Amino acid sequence: MEHYDVVVVGAGPAGCSAARKAAEEGGKVLLLELQPQIGGPTKSAVWVPENFPGREFALAEVSEVSSLHLHAAGEELAFSAGGRILNRQVLEKLLAARAAEAGAEIWLGSPVKEFLMEEGRVRGVVLESGDWREKVGSEVVIDASGSGWELSGIFRRRFGGWKREEVMFLSEYTMANALPRKEVEIWFNSYFAPGGKIWIYPLGDGFAQFGISGLRLHPEAALDEFLGVENPRRLGRSVPVASSRGQFPIEDPLLPSCGDGVLSVGAASSQTRIFSSGLPLAMECGEMAGEAAVNGITEGDTSREGLLPYERRWKAKFLGELRAERLVHRSLSVAWDRKFKELLTLAREDAELRRSLLRLMQGEEVGRALMMMVEREEVREILGEERAGRVKALLRGEGVEE
Numbered sequence: 023m024e025h026y027d028v029v030v031v032g033a034g035p036a037g038c039s040a041a042r043k044a045a046e047e048g049g050k051v052l053l054l055e056l057q058p059q060i061g062g063p064t065k066s067a068v069w070v071p072e073n074f075p076g077r078e079f080a081l082a083e084v085s086e087v088s089s090l091h092l093h094a095a096g097e098e099l100a101f102s103a104g105g106r107i108l109n110r111q112v113l114e115k116l117l118a119a120r121a122a123e124a125g126a127e128i129w130l131g132s133p134v135k136e137f138l139m140e141e142g143r144v145r146g147v148v149l150e151s152g153d154w155r156e157k158v159g160s161e162v163v164i165d166a167s168g169s170g171w172e173l174s175g176i177f178r179r180r181f182g183g184w185k186r187e188e189v190m191f192l193s194e195y196t197m198a199n200a201l202p203r204k205e206v207e208i209w210f211n212s213y214f215a216p217g218g219k220i221w222i223y224p225l226g227d228g229f230a231q232f233g234i235s236g237l238r239l240h241p242e243a244a245l246d247e248f249l250g251v252e253n254p255r256r257l258g259r260s261v262p263v264a265s266s267r268g269q270f271p272i273e274d275p276l277l278p279s280c281g282d283g284v285l286s287v288g289a290a291s292s293q294t295r296i297f298s299s300g301l302p303l304a305m306e307c308g309e310m311a312g313e314a315a316v317n318g319i320t321e322g323d324t325s326r327e328g329l330l331p332y333e334r335r336w337k338a339k340f341l342g343e344l345r346a347e348r349l350v351h352r353s354l355s356v357a358w359d360r361k362f363k364e365l366l367t368l369a370r371e372d373a374e375l376r377r378s379l380l381r382l383m384q385g386e387e388v389g390r391a392l393m394m395m396v397e398r399e400e401v402r403e404i405l406g407e408e409r410a411g412r413v414k415a416l417l418r419g420e421g422v423e424e
C-alpha cells in the first residue's frame with residue numbers, strides 16, 4: 023500500500039489549495055480527483071474582485087467587468103463595478119499546476135469510495151472504480167470533495183455531527199452570439215429564483231454565462247422560462263452552446279470540521295457564500311487545512327485535538343461572517359424580490375450602501391459590507407430589528423457558536 027503524509031480528496035479550489043500548501047510545508051502529498059480532468063465540465067465562470075490573487079491567473083481571465091446592474095421587482099440599479107470574470111475550467115487547472123509545482127502528486131479518474139479506518143481513526147482512503155480497488159495510506163486525509171458527493175456525506179455522518187444538507191440548486195448556460203458587453207447583471211426574482219438569483223456574466227467575444235440559483239428543484243426549467251418571459255436584450259439572438267447544473271450547501275458551516283486523522287474543507291464542509299461565489303473562501307480555508315495537516319504531522323499529533331488549529335483558525339476568521347450572511351439571507355427570503363427592491367431603492371441615494379451591495383455580490387469584505395448595511399435604520403427595518411441585531415452581534419463575534 024502506498025503511503026503519503028497527506029491525501030487530499032477532490033481537486034476543486036479547496037483541494038488544490040490544500041494540496042499546494044501541504045506540499046509547500048514539506049508534506050508528501052497526493053491529490054485525488056474523481057473526474058478525468060480538473061476543472062471538469064460543470065465548472066463554468068466566476069466573478070472575482072480586483073484583489074483576487076494578483077495577476078497570476080491571467081490565463082483564466084475571460085472578461086473585465088465595467089458595471090453591475092441589479093434588478094428586483096421592476097426596479098433596476100446600475101453602478102460601476104470592477105473585478106474580472108475567470109473561466110473556472112482553466113483556473114482550477116492552474117491551481118492544480120501550482121499544487122504540482124509545490125510537489126503534490128495528482129491522480130485523475132480516482133474516486134475515493136471510503137475512508138480507510140483503523141481503530142476508530144482515519145488512516146487513508148479506499149479508491150474504487152469498476153474492477154479497480156486500491157488502498158492508500160496517509161497520516162491525514164483532507165476531504166475537499168465538494169457538495170452532494172458520497173464522501174462528504176460519510177464525513178458528515180461519522181465526524182461532522184450529522185444534519186441534513188440544505189442546498190441551493192443551480193443551472194447555467196454558456197450563450198453564444200450574445201451582445202458584447204462588460205456588465206454583470208443580476209436579478210432577484212421570487213418566482214424564478216426563490217432565495218437565489220439569475221445572472222449574466224460577460225465571457226468576452228460574444229459569449230455570456232447565463233445562470234440561475236435558487237431553492238427550486240428544477241432550475242433549468244426556471245432558466246428557460248425566465249429567458250422566454252424576460253428576454254434580456256443582450257441575449258436576444260443568442261443560443262446555448264453548453265449547459266451544466268449543480269448545487270451548493272447553504273446551511274451553517276459544518277462543525278466539527280475535523281476528526282481523528284481527517285479534516286473537511288470547502289463546500290464539503292458548507293464553507294460557502296450565499297450571495298457570491300465561494301471560490302476564494304474555499305481556497306483560503308483549503309490553505310488553512312493543508313498547513314494544519316502538516317503541522318499536526320510535524321508535532322506528532324494528528325488526532326482531532328492535533329488538527330483543531332485548523333478549525334479554530336477558519337472559525338475565528340469566517341464563522342461569524344458566514345452565519346451572519348445566512349441570517350440575512352433567511353431574513354430576506356420571504357418576499358425576496360420586494361425586499362431587494364426596497365434595498366435597491368435605498369441604495370439609489372446611498373453610495374455606501376451601493377458599495378456594500380457590490381462587496382456582497384463579489385464576496386469581498388463581506389463582514390464589513392453586512393455591518394454597514396445593518397447600521398442603516400432602513401435596512402434594519404427590512405431585515406427585522408431582532409434579526410438585524412443578531413447579525414450585528416455575530417459580526418462582532420458575539421454568540422457565534424450558539
Ligand SMILES: Cc1cc2nc3c(=O)[nH]c(=O)nc-3n(C[C@H](O)[C@H](O)[C@H](O)COP(=O)(O)OP(=O)(O)OC[C@H]3O[C@@H](n4cnc5c(N)ncnc54)[C@H](O)[C@@H]3O)c2cc1C
Nearest residue numbers: 032034035036056133134167168171288289294295298300
Ligand atoms: C454555477 C455554480 C454556481 C455556484 N455558486 C456558488 C455560490 O454562489 N456560492 C458558493 O459558495 N458556491 C457556489 N458554487 C459552488 C462553488 O463552486 C463552491 O463553493 C466551490 O467550488 C467550492 O470549492 P470546493 O473545492 O470545496 O468544491 P468543488 O469545487 O465542488 O470541488 C470538489 C471536487 O471533488 C471531486 N470529488 C468529489 N467526490 C470525490 C471523490 N469521492 N473522490 C475524488 N474526488 C471527488 C469533484 O469532482 C470536484 O472536482 C457554485 C457552483 C456552480 C457550478
